[in-house]
Amino acid sequence: MTLTDRTDSGSARGDDGAGVAVSLVDLRRTYGSLNALDGFSLEIAPGEMVVLLGPSGCGKTTALRILAGLDRADAGVVKVGGEDITGVPANKRDMGMVFQAYSLFPHLTVRDNVAFGLRLRGHDRAKRVARCREMLDLVGLSAFEGRYARQLSGGQQQRVALARALAVEPSVLLLDEPLSALDAKVRVQLREEIRRVQLDVGTTTLFVTHDQEEALAVADRVGVMSSGRLDQIAPPTELYERPATRFVAEFVGLSNRLLTEVTAGRAELMGAHLPTLAGSVEEGPGHALVRPESVHLVESGEPNAQVVSVAFLGPFSRVHLRLDAGGQILVAQLASSVADRLAQGTAVRVEIGSDAVLVVPD
Amino acid sequence: MRRSPAWEVTRIVALVLFAVFFFLPLLSMLDFSTRVTGGAGRTIQPWRNLLTDPTISSSIVTSLLLALLTTVLMLALLTPTMIWVRLRVPKAAKLVEYLCLLPLTIPPLVIVVGISNVYAWVTYLFGDSALTLTFAYVVLVLPYAYRSLDGALSSIDVVTLAEAARSLGAGWATAILRVVLPNIWPGVTSAAFVAVALVLGEYTFASLLNFNTLPTVLALLNKSDAAAGVAGALASLVLAAILLVLLSFVGRRNRTSKEA
Numbered sequence: 374m375t376l377t378d379r380t381d382s383g384s385a386r387g388d389d390g391a392g393v394a395v396s397l398v399d400l401r402r403t404y405g406s407l408n409a410l411d412g413f414s415l416e417i418a419p420g421e422m423v424v425l426l427g428p429s430g431c432g433k434t435t436a437l438r439i440l441a442g443l444d445r446a447d448a449g450v451v452k453v454g455g456e457d458i459t460g461v462p463a464n465k466r467d468m469g470m471v472f473q474a475y476s477l478f479p480h481l482t483v484r485d486n487v488a489f490g491l492r493l494r495g496h497d498r499a500k501r502v503a504r505c506r507e508m509l510d511l512v513g514l515s516a517f518e519g520r521y522a523r524q525l526s527g528g529q530q531q532r533v534a535l536a537r538a539l540a541v542e543p544s545v546l547l548l549d550e551p552l553s554a555l556d557a558k559v560r561v562q563l564r565e566e567i568r569r570v571q572l573d574v575g576t577t578t579l580f581v582t583h584d585q586e587e588a589l590a591v592a593d594r595v596g597v598m599s600s601g602r603l604d605q606i607a608p609p610t611e612l613y614e615r616p617a618t619r620f621v622a623e624f625v626g627l628s629n630r631l632l633t634e635v636t637a638g639r640a641e642l643m644g645a646h647l648p649t650l651a652g653s654v655e656e657g658p659g660h661a662l663v664r665p666e667s668v669h670l671v672e673s674g675e676p677n678a679q680v681v682s683v684a685f686l687g688p689f690s691r692v693h694l695r696l697d698a699g700g701q702i703l704v705a706q707l708a709s710s711v712a713d714r715l716a717q718g719t720a721v722r723v724e725i726g727s728d729a730v731l732v733v734p735d
Numbered sequence: 736m737r738r739s740p741a742w743e744v745t746r747i748v749a750l751v752l753f754a755v756f757f758f759l760p761l762l763s764m765l766d767f768s769t770r771v772t773g774g775a776g777r778t779i780q781p782w783r784n785l786l787t788d789p790t791i792s793s794s795i796v797t798s799l800l801l802a803l804l805t806t807v808l809m810l811a812l813l814t815p816t817m818i819w820v821r822l823r824v825p826k827a828a829k830l831v832e833y834l835c836l837l838p839l840t841i842p843p844l845v846i847v848v849g850i851s852n853v854y855a856w857v858t859y860l861f862g863d864s865a866l867t868l869t870f871a872y873v874v875l876v877l878p879y880a881y882r883s884l885d886g887a888l889s890s891i892d893v894v895t896l897a898e899a900a901r902s903l904g905a906g907w908a909t910a911i912l913r914v915v916l917p918n919i920w921p922g923v924t925s926a927a928f929v930a931v932a933l934v935l936g937e938y939t940f941a942s943l944l945n946f947n948t949l950p951t952v953l954a955l956l957n958k959s960d961a962a963a964g965v966a967g968a969l970a971s972l973v974l975a976a977i978l979l980v981l982l983s984f985v986g987r988r989n990r991t992s993k994e995a
Contacts, residue, residue: 441902442901443898443901443902462901462906463898463901463902464901464902464903464904464905464906465904466902467904468902469902469903470898470899470902472895472898472899474892474895475892475895476892476895476896476898476899478896478899478900478914478917478918479891479918480917480918480920489900489903489905490903490904493903493904493905493909494904534899537903538902538903541903541904547902
């Protein structure tokens with residue numbers, strides 16, 4: 374099923390348990406003089422996981438909180454399953470949420486935390502116990518059901534919070550930077566687990582993060598936000614390879630900025646004439662944004678750059694090169710086995726290997 | 736880690752010194768209140784007087800009721816207000832703090848003079864029962880109760896916990912009663928603790944507003960029958976201690992209780 378198919382069919386909770394469609398239309402929210410959301414719109418297909426990515430203060434958490442009902446939009450519409458829920462209070466919205474801060478209720482055990490929402494919905498004890506076990510199995514914490522939050526690690530607490538949010542079978546799952554308080558290794562493990570669980574249960578999910586690696590790793594689509602607006606929303610590969618704006622290109626991954634001249638829709642870069650992406654300068658000078666992994670070293674031909682430094686990053690190394698023409702510094706990402714052979718001052722020939730580049734004005 | 740003998744000795748000496756400091760006056764009170772005037776032997780007559788004298792027994796009841804009413808009214812007013820301010824109107828936090836701490840900066844004597852006129856209206860509306868002192872005592876205990884509750888609220892992330900509860904389907908009342916309150920319970924019992932202790936020992940308000948409470952009656956008794964007065968003072972100390980121990984048990988039980 375394609376994304377478009379899913380969007381078109383998402384007017385209610387899917388019969389196959391694939392969640393519901395979510396629609397945020399032209400949301401506006403100001404805090405004093407700060408425009409947190411400035412005409413923000415987003416469509417999420419049933420069962421899809423959309424990640425909102427952006428720097429601090431770009432409005433991503435505000436958008437999620439408005440969807441959760443924990444904040445009010447000054448204007449705009451929130452629809453879930455085709456139903457307008459803009460004025461519905463948070464406790465009536467049927468959503469599960471995992472917070473950035475640890476949010477397990479300290480006075481309750483893991484089991485009681487997971488059962489909290491079920492108890493409020495009036496489920497009997499047998500159903501609560503069964504659902505708790507199912508959810509704790511799902512996050513691999515069945516052995517911890519009698520423990521309190523203070524007896525769990527940060528990663529375990531967030532997994533229980535995920536189980537608690539999913540226990541009530543929410544129509545939408547909201548994840549507000551759930552991994553940001555965790556150390557690097559646990560973050561990677563947990564983000565994979567979140568993705569696995571989300572695919573298992575098929576709940577429509579909105580995930581907010583400022584970590585681009587996290588966003589690209591788990592999302593069906595990533596929405597990049599700046600200044601309260603959505604700059605681009607696309608599947609991770611497309612977002613990375615075909616950024617629509619300068620902000621997206623520079624925020625997601627590293628980019629070299631190379632002086633270029635656009636002629637008839639092609640940018641001249643080190644002898645190559647590359648097609649330009651939509652949104653580029655149409656004619657004349659500009660800066661081409663080139664990914665480090667698109668910078669290649671070639672054996673043949675005259676050298677056109679010198680190695681300035683090599684930073685070892687495990688399987689890859691980041692090589693800083695100074696171009697002979699103009700002295701501009703260029704970053705290349707190479708396999709460490711190749712970078713190993715490069716000493717400072719080595720003369721090399723560099724070529725750009727992109728299919729297409731985004732050229733932004735000076 | 737094994738501590739050195741010198742440390743152990745210091746510890747025991749300090750403990751004994753503190754025990755003597757605290758218990759010697761109490762033992763002296765017990766000794767004085769049971770001594771037969773001008774002769775040898777012991778008597779429990781002053782203690783018996785405490786139970787048989789209707790003024791004393793009624794003042795004990797009044798003081799206990801005042802402690803109860805003050806604690807309940809103070810908690811009923813302050814706890815929801817402070818939680819609500821944290822959750823919904825954080826901008827008002829400074830104002831609430833200022834208002835709650837204000838009674839601390841004004842001497843009780845000045846407050847009494849100030850509120851004596853107000854009490855004419857209180858008496859008019861609620862009668863002249865000593866229990867009307869509850870209103871004044873709630874003001875008196877505000878600063879201390881505020882500090883206890885504020886400390887408890889600061890020790891947890893109230894906003895996130897309440898939002899988590901709401902996202903799971905809890906209304907405001909449920910979020911406060913079933914999530915926030917159990918997690919600030921030590922602060923609530925500590926506020927109750929302070930309120931009980933203050934009310935049982937309060938003299939200025941009761942005396943200047945002409946109400947008979949345990950402290951004012953004991954002060955009078957001390958002038959007419961010194962032994963009974965000292966017996967009453969010791970009894971009120973023991974009574975307060977028992978109440979505080981009971982309260983601390985309530986707090987502890989709540990902390991360790993689990994939801995089934």
